[in-house]
Amino acid sequence: MSSSAGSPDSGGIPDIAGNGNGSGQPGTAANGRPLPEATIARLPVYLRALYSLSERGVSTVASDELSAAAGVNSAKLRKDLSHLGSYGIRGVGYDVDYLVYQVSRALGLTQRWPVVIVGGGNLGRALANYGGFVNRGFKIAAILDSDRGLIGRRIGDVAVRHVSDLEDVVAMNKVVIGVIAVPAPAAQGVCDRLVAAGVTSILNFAPLVLKVPDGVDVRKVDLSIELQILAFHARRRSAVRVERVPEDEQVPEEESV
């Protein structure tokens, strides 16, 4: 593990709270134990719903409404939030803005993390333009590509730089989060360089399993896997329908593998 990774510039929002998890280790629940992984994965969804409420001027929200907006049931929401501390008001609900702050803090988004995106193709561009939400908590330190024809082209408000600048960009901006949006054959090489440069968190869009040393956190987003999971359920659904409805709607439009 390299030495260059540090904390990004602090947002400097002070801790207002009294009742909750004000001073513990980051990443731990109010009771001192680590936050459940499943809870962590849902906090961003709650946060988005809360921002949306806040923008509409809603100042207070009950667990029923918030959970509906987030697509989960209310018991789960309450338990998730209770891991952060006791931030609700019984008989009333949650203060929207205060909860935004607490959830942001729990996720570590009171800082803005510099992120480097490797790959300036369609996917890299889509990410860079994702705007709005990505920009809450993140800033794009650079978009890198190996295609010299892309260099200098602006995407969002960042210009594409050559991938040879990778190590410089990471060091100069103290980047700890890297996004890999290159074709599969190039991905492991990019990953190795990111890790060597000090990046310890990687979001991988290339369709392969990256090998990384211990202490490096990889998450993958795989477009085709999601489709395949959908296909599985779709087939089950249609099989059930065919089973039940003896209706000859089968149209074999040939196409072999």
Next chain:
Amino acid sequence: MSSSAGSPDSGGIPDIAGNGNGSGQPGTAANGRPLPEATIARLPVYLRALYSLSERGVSTVASDELSAAAGVNSAKLRKDLSHLGSYGIRGVGYDVDYLVYQVSRALGLTQRWPVVIVGGGNLGRALANYGGFVNRGFKIAAILDSDRGLIGRRIGDVAVRHVSDLEDVVAMNKVVIGVIAVPAPAAQGVCDRLVAAGVTSILNFAPLVLKVPDGVDVRKVDLSIELQILAFHARRRSAVRVERVPEDEQVPEEESV
């Protein structure tokens, strides 16, 4: 639920097997119970690893190697595969090509599912060009966009059509899977139209929670949520490092309750 959805064209690969799950309901394990959701989510990963082995001419693989390639432990792999049937050879391993077939069949990928992509922006284009793997099991029925400037433009080997063709495309191609790659404000509207047209499986890339009727399956891929989860772990890691820096060997000591 609408009436137009049907099974896609059948691939027509016959069932070779003897020992396993040859004739049961699709989507059920060898024991007749449904496949665990967690298993379904990993099968595509195994499948990719298997394709890779097959292309390299490997004919047999043991659970250790395959599980390593897929990034899981071997017990999990074996249990997952055992849900499909008993397709391994004790003392030897698994026949790669045969397992490719069995996993494909379990996922419903011996058919090629027509998919409609709504949104011809960077994300839609990235999806359409994802190539290779998406094309195993899927074909793009159409890419739709509301921007008339994009109409006719070819992405991969499909031309962009206007979103007003949505209902026609779904009906003509018996599309059951739709991908939403439009900006958030347009997403719910697109979703409603897809559902009304008969689509029952939706892959949503827009950063909001879609409302759909029962019987419609939505999966979401959220670029910013993944980043936020990474940020959480990154912060915990950096906090721990700062905390512990005066490092000596950790003396095993009592953990307080």
Next chain:
DNA sequence: CGATGTGAAGCAGTTCACAGCG
């Protein structure tokens, strides 16, 4: 012998249902 397939144990996450509090 060596790797699969699988009961059994262990763990994590979800849901229930209600006590507790504003």
Next chain:
DNA sequence: CGCTGTGAACTGCTTCACATCG
């Protein structure tokens, strides 16, 4: 009174460890 916060029950997934069999 109404909604939060939470023990307790439950469900599902993972891991272990070994009997089984080619």
